[in-house]
Amino acid sequence: MAIKATSFLRDGSLLKTQCYVNGEWVGAASGKTFSVDNPSTNVEVAKCPEFDEHDTEAAIEQAQEAFRSYRKTSARTRARLLRRWYELMIENVEDLARIITWENGKPLADSRTEVNYAASFLEWFSEEAPRIYGDTIQASNANCRLITQKEPVGVCGLIAPWNFPAAMITRKAGPALAAGCSVVVKAPAEAPLTALALAELAHRAGIPKGVVNVITALDNTVAVGKVLTTNPIIKKVSFTGSTPVGKLLMQQSSSTLKKLSFELGGNAPFIVFEDADLDVALAGLIASKFRISGQTCVCANRILVHRNVYDKFISMTVEAVKQFRIGDGMAETTTHGPLIHGRAIAKVEEHVKDAVSKGARVVHGGKRLDLGSNFFDITVLADMKPGMKVGVEETFGPVASFYPFDTEKEAIDMANDSEVGLAGYFFSKDSSRCWRVAEALEVGMVGVNVGAISDPAAPFGGVKQSGFGREGSKYGIDEFLVTKMIMTGIQ
Ligand SMILES: NC(=O)c1ccc[n+]([C@@H]2O[C@H](COP(=O)([O-])OP(=O)(O)OC[C@H]3O[C@@H](n4cnc5c(N)ncnc54)[C@H](O)[C@@H]3O)[C@@H](O)[C@H]2O)c1
Numbered sequence: 001m002a003i004k005a006t007s008f009l010r011d012g013s014l015l016k017t018q019c020y021v022n023g024e025w026v027g028a029a030s031g032k033t034f035s036v037d038n039p040s041t042n043v044e045v046a047k048c049p050e051f052d053e054h055d056t057e058a059a060i061e062q063a064q065e066a067f068r069s070y071r072k073t074s075a076r077t078r079a080r081l082l083r084r085w086y087e088l089m090i091e092n093v094e095d096l097a098r099i100i101t102w103e104n105g106k107p108l109a110d111s112r113t114e115v116n117y118a119a120s121f122l123e124w125f126s127e128e129a130p131r132i133y134g135d136t137i138q139a140s141n142a143n144c145r146l147i148t149q150k151e152p153v154g155v156c157g158l159i160a161p162w163n164f165p166a167a168m169i170t171r172k173a174g175p176a177l178a179a180g181c182s183v184v185v186k187a188p189a190e191a192p193l194t195a196l197a198l199a200e201l202a203h204r205a206g207i208p209k210g211v212v213n214v215i216t217a218l219d220n221t222v223a224v225g226k227v228l229t230t231n232p233i234i235k236k237v238s239f240t241g242s243t244p245v246g247k248l249l250m251q252q253s254s255s256t257l258k259k260l261s262f263e264l265g266g267n268a269p270f271i272v273f274e275d276a277d278l279d280v281a282l283a284g285l286i287a288s289k290f291r292i293s294g295q296t297c298v299c300a301n302r303i304l305v306h307r308n309v310y311d312k313f314i315s316m317t318v319e320a321v322k323q324f325r326i327g328d329g330m331a332e333t334t335t336h337g338p339l340i341h342g343r344a345i346a347k348v349e350e351h352v353k354d355a356v357s358k359g360a361r362v363v364h365g366g367k368r369l370d371l372g373s374n375f376f377d378i379t380v381l382a383d384m385k386p387g388m389k390v391g392v393e394e395t396f397g398p399v400a401s402f403y404p405f406d407t408e409k410e411a412i413d414m415a416n417d418s419e420v421g422l423a424g425y426f427f428s429k430d431s432s433r434c435w436r437v438a439e440a441l442e443v444g445m446v447g448v449n450v451g452a453i454s455d456p457a458a459p460f461g462g463v464k465q466s467g468f469g470r471e472g473s474k475y476g477i478d479e480f481l482v483t484k485m486i487m488t489g490i491q
């Protein structure tokens, strides 16, 4: 039974439960809906439309129509629209944060941080929009003049995950709109209300109808994804999510050779050298490992600690996690909330059991909590060994697993022993080592003596099976642009 949100939102009209297509709020043609549940309580918070292939195709066609005129707007106009969208997010931080916590479960403080982070991508790309440049090139033929100009790639399909239901959308929609593209956003089924609230703010910001479209689906996710990756109108797919789904979408997108950027899963190494400042390393670990209970792609997943400081650093970690307050994300005192759903809990539980069965030691936590079906205790595992599932797969939960090492080479080899390469962190006071290790790590992003690396100014993305393309930064807009060469013959 859906609960009324107006009781805890200042502006109840931000809670939208229909899809946003061509500037209008619409349901699925079939009338079907799916339910969105609060992970803290498992209580249904809303129902959203179950879009199917036909609904999706209609949204894509509207986006195509909008693209024809939007691509011709001036960069300054697009900058102002994005700026206004940004300002509206900032004016509504509290309501947006509450919607995130309601459907995603993360503590309110984390949700507020996410809204500010998400808005920062709109601000950043409002500033990038007027700074799209081409080149003047010396043609080989003296009778020709050669320039390049950047053009918007076209209608984009944006597919985002539930763990950052605001930021993973603005990090794509911001550069897409700045470049002059229109978008069809497939909101995550677990947390679609945030995306719909963002659409409402885009509407209020005056973004022309059809430029931003937000659609929802649960059971039809695969069918909707198939349309977004095969429909010839879509020229670009930007996907953030797991590596297995990324592989499927890449295969599907090959049928029409779409431009792609894929932000996929991670398995971040976090190395603490003997010469590290352990207090700094601990602060970095708490920020990296336990942010939204370990459900981020850049979470430390394998904590490699020099044997001489191994026991001490584990004790320090246990003392720190004892201060956490696990509970319903809506309570201001909560520091760590539930996991997103039962499948996430089952995976964490399986990883812990697997590690223990192969000789790992549970130093803290290790089990479900009696707070609701989606709560798992903050867990610290010691004596980890290669081959345990925690080290091989992305756990995506509150499990800190510690591996001892003896030499720098051993640490680097262990860190690089992964199919994926998104983020990596290490802590050391030796500046030569800092350069050596930063350059040796096979990842797209390195945190040196820092555990929080997310910044709209920084290029975010991975190598290996963590995907390709960069979001944020001066590079993020290129993902939504194509280069046109114009050669002019002169008489
Ligand atoms: N690299 C990054 O920037 C980044 C950021 C956040 C999350 N992630 C990754 O995302 C994963 C967690 O998110 P998730 O559980 O939502 O991932 P997921 O891959 O299951 O889903 C991501 C999105 O894709 C949709 N989806 C799933 N199957 C689809 C299909 N066949 N066609 C079209 N869409 C489909 C989902 O509904 C969701 O909207 C983790 O692996 C995490 O590391 C990566």
Ligand SMILES: O=CCCC(=O)O
Residues within 6 Å of the ligand: 163, 164, 167, 295, 296, 297, 298, 454, 460
């Ligand atoms: O989950 C991955 C994204 C996290 C971030 O951008 O900080």
